[in-house]
Amino acid sequence: MNAKLLAMLAPVLMLAACGKAAEAALPSVTITNAWCRAAPAVAPAGGCYMTLKAAADDRLVAVETKAADRAEIHTMSVEDGIMRMRELEDGIALAAGQAAQLKPGGLHIMVIKPKAPFTVGSSVTLTLKFAKAPSQTLQFPVRTMPAAGGHQH
Numbered sequence: 835m836n837a838k839l840l841a842m843l844a845p846v847l848m849l850a851a852c853g854k855a856a857e858a859a860l861p862s863v864t865i866t867n868a869w870c871r872a873a874p875a876v877a878p879a880g881g882c883y884m885t886l887k888a889a890a891d892d893r894l895v896a897v898e899t900k901a902a903d904r905a906e907i908h909t910m911s912v913e914d915g916i917m918r919m920r921e922l923e924d925g926i927a928l929a930a931g932q933a934a935q936l937k938p939g940g941l942h943i944m945v946i947k948p949k950a951p952f953t954v955g956s957s958v959t960l961t962l963k964f965a966k967a968p969s970q971t972l973q974f975p976v977r978t979m980p981a982a983g984g985h986q987h
Protein backbone atom coordinates (compact mmCIF):
# COMPACT_ATOMS: atom_id res chain seq x y z
CA MET A 835 0.00 0.00 0.00
CA ASN A 836 1.47 3.37 -0.96
CA ALA A 837 1.57 6.45 1.23
CA LYS A 838 -1.03 8.33 -0.84
CA LEU A 839 -3.60 5.58 -0.49
CA LEU A 840 -2.95 5.37 3.25
CA ALA A 841 -3.56 9.11 3.60
CA MET A 842 -6.87 8.73 1.80
CA LEU A 843 -7.90 5.81 3.96
CA ALA A 844 -6.97 7.33 7.30
CA PRO A 845 -10.14 9.47 7.73
CA VAL A 846 -12.28 6.48 6.75
CA LEU A 847 -10.63 4.30 9.38
CA MET A 848 -11.07 6.99 12.01
CA LEU A 849 -14.75 7.31 11.18
CA ALA A 850 -15.19 3.57 11.51
CA ALA A 851 -13.63 3.66 14.96
CA CYS A 852 -15.88 6.49 16.10
CA GLY A 853 -18.96 4.71 14.80
CA LYS A 854 -18.11 1.67 16.86
CA ALA A 855 -17.76 3.66 20.07
CA ALA A 856 -21.06 5.45 19.54
CA GLU A 857 -22.81 2.12 19.18
CA ALA A 858 -21.72 0.99 22.64
CA ALA A 859 -24.40 -1.13 24.27
CA LEU A 860 -26.23 -0.33 27.48
CA PRO A 861 -23.96 0.07 30.47
CA SER A 862 -23.20 -3.34 31.82
CA VAL A 863 -21.91 -4.81 35.05
CA THR A 864 -19.93 -8.04 35.12
CA ILE A 865 -20.47 -10.26 38.13
CA THR A 866 -17.97 -12.94 39.03
CA ASN A 867 -17.22 -15.08 42.04
CA ALA A 868 -20.82 -15.08 43.30
CA TRP A 869 -21.39 -17.25 46.38
CA CYS A 870 -23.26 -17.39 49.66
CA ARG A 871 -21.75 -18.60 52.86
CA ALA A 872 -23.13 -21.85 54.25
CA ALA A 873 -24.97 -21.30 57.56
CA PRO A 874 -26.86 -23.40 60.10
CA ALA A 875 -30.58 -23.88 59.54
CA VAL A 876 -31.41 -21.64 62.48
CA ALA A 877 -29.36 -18.69 61.18
CA PRO A 878 -31.58 -15.59 61.00
CA ALA A 879 -29.55 -14.21 58.09
CA GLY A 880 -26.90 -15.24 55.60
CA GLY A 881 -24.14 -13.45 53.76
CA CYS A 882 -23.64 -13.45 49.99
CA TYR A 883 -20.59 -12.18 48.15
CA MET A 884 -19.35 -11.40 44.64
CA THR A 885 -17.09 -9.22 42.58
CA LEU A 886 -18.74 -6.45 40.58
CA LYS A 887 -17.13 -4.66 37.67
CA ALA A 888 -19.03 -1.93 35.86
CA ALA A 889 -18.16 -0.84 32.32
CA ALA A 890 -19.26 2.71 33.18
CA ASP A 891 -19.72 4.44 36.52
CA ASP A 892 -22.73 2.89 38.15
CA ARG A 893 -24.15 1.87 41.52
CA LEU A 894 -25.58 -1.27 43.03
CA VAL A 895 -28.73 0.22 44.53
CA ALA A 896 -30.74 -2.76 45.76
CA VAL A 897 -30.93 -6.52 45.93
CA GLU A 898 -34.19 -8.43 45.74
CA THR A 899 -34.92 -12.07 46.40
CA LYS A 900 -37.84 -14.44 46.71
CA ALA A 901 -35.69 -16.78 48.79
CA ALA A 902 -35.95 -14.68 51.94
CA ASP A 903 -37.81 -11.93 53.73
CA ARG A 904 -35.53 -9.39 52.13
CA ALA A 905 -31.93 -8.67 51.16
CA GLU A 906 -29.89 -5.68 52.24
CA ILE A 907 -26.56 -4.23 51.18
CA HIS A 908 -24.25 -4.16 54.20
CA THR A 909 -20.80 -3.08 55.14
CA MET A 910 -18.77 -4.44 58.01
CA SER A 911 -16.09 -2.64 59.88
CA VAL A 912 -14.28 -2.75 63.17
CA GLU A 913 -15.24 0.07 65.53
CA ASP A 914 -13.70 0.17 68.98
CA GLY A 915 -12.54 -3.41 68.50
CA ILE A 916 -16.03 -4.65 67.74
CA MET A 917 -17.18 -5.90 64.34
CA ARG A 918 -20.18 -3.86 63.32
CA MET A 919 -22.52 -4.22 60.36
CA ARG A 920 -24.55 -1.48 58.91
CA GLU A 921 -26.90 -1.18 55.97
CA LEU A 922 -25.74 0.97 53.07
CA GLU A 923 -28.87 2.91 52.18
CA ASP A 924 -27.24 4.32 49.05
CA GLY A 925 -25.83 0.99 47.93
CA ILE A 926 -22.33 0.52 46.58
CA ALA A 927 -20.70 2.92 44.12
CA LEU A 928 -19.10 1.15 41.16
CA ALA A 929 -16.31 3.06 39.45
CA ALA A 930 -15.85 2.25 35.75
CA GLY A 931 -13.48 -0.64 35.23
CA GLN A 932 -12.69 -1.10 38.91
CA ALA A 933 -13.61 -4.29 40.69
CA ALA A 934 -15.75 -3.87 43.80
CA GLN A 935 -15.27 -6.86 46.05
CA LEU A 936 -17.93 -8.12 48.39
CA LYS A 937 -16.37 -10.59 50.79
CA PRO A 938 -16.56 -11.87 54.35
CA GLY A 939 -15.50 -9.14 56.77
CA GLY A 940 -16.33 -6.36 54.32
CA LEU A 941 -19.12 -5.42 51.95
CA HIS A 942 -21.78 -8.11 51.64
CA ILE A 943 -25.36 -8.84 50.76
CA MET A 944 -27.31 -9.73 53.89
CA VAL A 945 -30.14 -12.13 53.15
CA ILE A 946 -32.57 -11.75 56.03
CA LYS A 947 -34.78 -14.62 57.21
CA PRO A 948 -33.98 -17.08 54.43
CA LYS A 949 -36.87 -19.43 53.62
CA ALA A 950 -34.47 -22.35 53.28
CA PRO A 951 -31.17 -22.86 55.11
CA PHE A 952 -27.96 -22.05 53.26
CA THR A 953 -26.71 -25.60 52.81
CA VAL A 954 -23.70 -26.50 50.69
CA GLY A 955 -24.90 -27.61 47.25
CA SER A 956 -27.96 -25.35 47.22
CA SER A 957 -28.06 -21.90 45.73
CA VAL A 958 -29.71 -18.57 46.38
CA THR A 959 -31.27 -16.53 43.58
CA LEU A 960 -30.69 -12.81 43.92
CA THR A 961 -31.70 -9.96 41.62
CA LEU A 962 -29.21 -7.11 41.57
CA LYS A 963 -30.52 -3.66 40.71
CA PHE A 964 -28.23 -1.01 39.33
CA ALA A 965 -28.67 2.73 38.89
CA LYS A 966 -27.94 2.53 35.15
CA ALA A 967 -27.19 -0.99 34.01
CA PRO A 968 -30.07 -3.44 33.53
CA SER A 969 -30.79 -5.55 36.60
CA GLN A 970 -29.41 -9.07 36.71
CA THR A 971 -30.78 -12.18 38.33
CA LEU A 972 -28.31 -14.89 39.14
CA GLN A 973 -27.78 -17.95 41.27
CA PHE A 974 -25.32 -17.74 44.12
CA PRO A 975 -24.02 -21.21 44.99
CA VAL A 976 -23.74 -21.91 48.71
CA ARG A 977 -20.23 -22.76 49.84
CA THR A 978 -18.26 -22.94 53.01
CA MET A 979 -15.78 -20.18 53.76
CA PRO A 980 -12.82 -20.56 51.37
CA ALA A 981 -9.77 -21.89 53.19
CA ALA A 982 -7.27 -20.04 51.02
CA GLY A 983 -5.98 -16.92 52.69
CA GLY A 984 -7.65 -17.86 55.95
CA HIS A 985 -5.76 -18.03 59.20
CA GLN A 986 -5.17 -20.93 61.53
CA HIS A 987 -6.60 -20.93 65.02
Ligand SMILES: [Cu+2]
Pocket residue numbers: 908909919920942943944
Ligand atom coordinates in the same frame (compact mmCIF):
# COMPACT_ATOMS: atom_id res chain seq x y z
CU1 LIG B 1 -24.77 -7.91 57.23
